[in-house]
Amino acid sequence: MNIAAAYKKMFSIRLVEERLLAMYAEGRLTGTIHTCIGQEACAVGVVTPLLDDDIIVSNHRCHGHYLARYMDIKGLVAEIMGLDSGICGGIGGSQHLYRENFYSNGIQGGMVPAALGMVLAESKKRKDSISVAFIGDGTLGQGIVYESMNIASLWSVPILFVIENNLYAQSTPISLNLAGSIADRPKSFGIEARSCGNDLEDIYATAASMTEYVRNERKPACMIINTYRLAAHSKGDDTRDFDELKHWKGNDPMLAVRTSLGPLADDLEIECRHFVDREIEGIDGSQGNHGRNSG
8 A cells, every 4th residue: 555645545535524614614515514534544444455346335424435436526525515516416415425336325224235236236247346335333223234244144245344433323432322242243144354443554454355355255244443533423513522532633543644654744735735725616616506515
């Protein structure tokens, strides 16, 4: 993995989402926004080893996954603004994105069986594509997730379930809503499961190994990333403990990558700021805003 290129993606994703939150505060956006601030390493680390024909299925917190795949800042922001120039013509908003081999939807767990079906169809065409389904720990209360794991194992479907465990389901801590081990859940269906921490290189190494396993063995696997979101669940108030947030901000994976890059990080950040500014400022706000933004 090219660490400098990965850092540029991570830093750009954060800049975009910080701009989106600012735009919402300024009244330029309506609806809702779920940022992945603090979880950028998850998106970049998992998406980087994927091939062009691989299918990515995301959820309500999808901006990072989309940008890690395409870095289409102008199309994403225009979509959230409800503009015709957006990815989906301003109709999908923040949560419902579509581009070739990328799909997201806000219904928790609702896209997991779709990810299963799409890659099953590709397999029947003798293609070696795999599917990656991103979910959060808060989605583990949805029965459809386990039904999908069961069928994936039973039919040997090449899908990688990626569980981004950020320790909260909206504002409820995992200790109050989830019993037992996360890893034991896929394992109970005979699915290979591995965990990794909130470190870019660790995530990438695990993702590269697991995607290779899924692609070559034509079997499902599950990757659990123990991460943490540094922003609120949505654009509202954050009710988490201040000391807890302080601890995790001190362990922001962006800081570790920045340190490893040394002085080069400053140059990369300047380049990213200019790029993000150009992309957002280049959006033509006159291209039809139908009041459909975000949502």
